[in-house]
Amino acid sequence: MHKIVVQGGVPLRGEVRISGAKNAVLPILCAGLLADGPVLIRNVPNLHDVKTTLRLLAELGAGITLDDSFDIRIDPRSVRSHVAPYELVKTMRASVLVLGPLLAKHGAAEVSLPGGCAIGSRPVDQHIKGMQALGADVSVEHGFIKASAKRLRGARVVFDMVSVGATENVLMAATLAEGRSVLENAAMEPEIVDLAECLVAMGARIEGAGSGRIVVEGVERLHGGEHAVVADRIETGTFLVAAAMTGGRITATHARPDTLDAVLDKLKEAGAELDCDGDRISLDMHGRRPHAVNFSTAPHPAFPTDMQAQFMALDCIADGVGVINETIFENRFMHVQELLRLGADIRVEGHTAIVRGVDKLGGAPVMATDLRASASLILAGLVAEGETTIDRIYHLDRGYENIEAKLSGLGARIRRIDG
Numbered sequence: 057m058h059k060i061v062v063q064g065g066v067p068l069r070g071e072v073r074i075s076g077a078k079n080a081v082l083p084i085l086c087a088g089l090l091a092d093g094p095v096l097i098r099n100v101p102n103l104h105d106v107k108t109t110l111r112l113l114a115e116l117g118a119g120i121t122l123d124d125s126f127d128i129r130i131d132p133r134s135v136r137s138h139v140a141p142y143e144l145v146k147t148m149r150a151s152v153l154v155l156g157p158l159l160a161k162h163g164a165a166e167v168s169l170p171g172g173c174a175i176g177s178r179p180v181d182q183h184i185k186g187m188q189a190l191g192a193d194v195s196v197e198h199g200f201i202k203a204s205a206k207r208l209r210g211a212r213v214v215f216d217m218v219s220v221g222a223t224e225n226v227l228m229a230a231t232l233a234e235g236r237s238v239l240e241n242a243a244m245e246p247e248i249v250d251l252a253e254c255l256v257a258m259g260a261r262i263e264g265a266g267s268g269r270i271v272v273e274g275v276e277r278l279h280g281g282e283h284a285v286v287a288d289r290i291e292t293g294t295f296l297v298a299a300a301m302t303g304g305r306i307t308a309t310h311a312r313p314d315t316l317d318a319v320l321d322k323l324k325e326a327g328a329e330l331d332c333d334g335d336r337i338s339l340d341m342h343g344r345r346p347h348a349v350n351f352s353t354a355p356h357p358a359f360p361t362d363m364q365a366q367f368m369a370l371d372c373i374a375d376g377v378g379v380i381n382e383t384i385f386e387n388r389f390m391h392v393q394e395l396l397r398l399g400a401d402i403r404v405e406g407h408t409a410i411v412r413g414v415d416k417l418g419g420a421p422v423m424a425t426d427l428r429a430s431a432s433l434i435l436a437g438l439v440a441e442g443e444t445t446i447d448r449i450y451h452l453d454r455g456y457e458n459i460e461a462k463l464s465g466l467g468a469r470i471r472r473i474d475g
């Protein structure tokens with residue numbers, strides 16, 4: 057089992073190249089199942105979750121080719137199975153995103169129920185509701201979602217709550233449905249826009265992606281195509297917070313500043329000087345200690361839950377008191393106990409965490425509980441006095457490409473060890 061060891065105290069300096077977004081590439085890989093020919097996907101991050109998705113697509117029968125730069129070609133013409141087994145789904149919830157494509161393209165899908173995870177219960181009722189609205193028969197039996205339909209029919213789908221995954225699943229299914237679908241109360245995340253762009257490149261007819269109302273005119277077939285994955289806004293935000301916490305000065309390159317408004321606003325409030333120029337975001341903290349920031353997580357374009365843990369780490373060493381409200385996932389404060397081990401002062405009351413900034417944190421062994429919790433512990437380790445060892449970093453490898461190499465490139469003293 058690998059661990060990450062960080063020696064704190066170095067202000068980050070330099071340039072870091074941002075990878076393609078995990079949360080965009082996973083639905084896009086699944087969208088490849090809808091096509092009649094090969095789909096080429098570029099700017100793919102080398103992540104554990106990507107490999108899990110490729111295993112799942114291969115299990116369904118798709119042909120997968122990878123080249124040296126990790127561009128991926130999916131050939132869905134050989135797909136024979138419509139079963140996503142528990143062994144794969146349990147390791148990655150995003151596997152449920154094969155439901156819509158399999159149902160729309162092959163008329164049947166059996167997908168293991170993903171179940172909960174460390175951050176919350178994460179039901180899939182909205183995915184199921186959407187497929188039923190499009191005319192599918194859906195039942196949940198023996199831990200599997202079983203769905204079938206001769207051909208899906210376009211329909212108006214009003215989601216009960218904003219769900220990124222349900223919007224993506226229903227959007228993909230609607231591309232091959234007969235007639236027009238209208239998705240109301242749709243998620244507006246940049247990853248939905250990226251998925252829609254990929255689907256349009258495959259011949260889909262979609263309008264309104266990125267707004268709360270998406271209109272899809274179903275087509276008979278989708279052809280192969282090519283798409284480059286959008287930059288990872290959460291990876292970008294994580295590096296910017298790292299620089300702000302260490303009083304550093306960095307530039308994130310190959311980024312998409314327009315996807316990061318809420319995060320950049322909070323960094324400015326924390327005292328960072330920011331400059332966006334094309335796909336480059338430069339942050340200069342001028343060696344200052346950040347001010348504490350208050351925020352509430354909410355669907356895009358508000359503050360993303362996937363940045364909550366990293367900003368909590370910032371508040372831990374900031375000047376003042378930060379009040380953090382987590383409104384998306386009921387159990388996304390698992391990092392609090394570990395940050396306390398590093399000397400943070402945090403009180404949790406229900407969905408709110410009150411973080412009183414301390415002058416310094418002290419390195420200690422800590423345990424990662426989920427993906428962004430892992431990132432927050434690395435950030436805390438970067439400013440803690442002495443050594444922080446982070447265990448269970450397999451969570452980190454799900455969603456960050458080469459994080460220790462990228463941070464080392466910015467001057468951090470960080471390494472991966474066996475143990």
Ligand SMILES: CC(=O)N[C@H]1[C@@H](OP(=O)(O)OP(=O)(O)OC[C@H]2O[C@@H](n3ccc(=O)[nH]c3=O)[C@H](O)[C@@H]2O)O[C@H](CO)[C@@H](O)[C@@H]1O
Nearest residue numbers: 079150178179180181182183218219220221222362384385
């Ligand atoms: C692979 C991917 O893109 N993951 C992201 C995606 O997860 P994911 O798509 O799973 O998250 P959702 O947007 O669906 O979840 C939002 C909220 O809706 C609830 N819900 C969702 C679906 C449903 O059928 N019923 C239901 O009650 C969830 O429990 C949660 O409380 O969006 C989350 C919210 O931005 C991010 O934290 C994840 O990083």
Ligand SMILES: C=C(OP(=O)(O)O)C(=O)O
Nearest residue numbers: 079149150362427428455
């Ligand atoms: C919660 C996350 O991912 P997933 O939905 O894949 O668990 C995340 O990216 O922070």
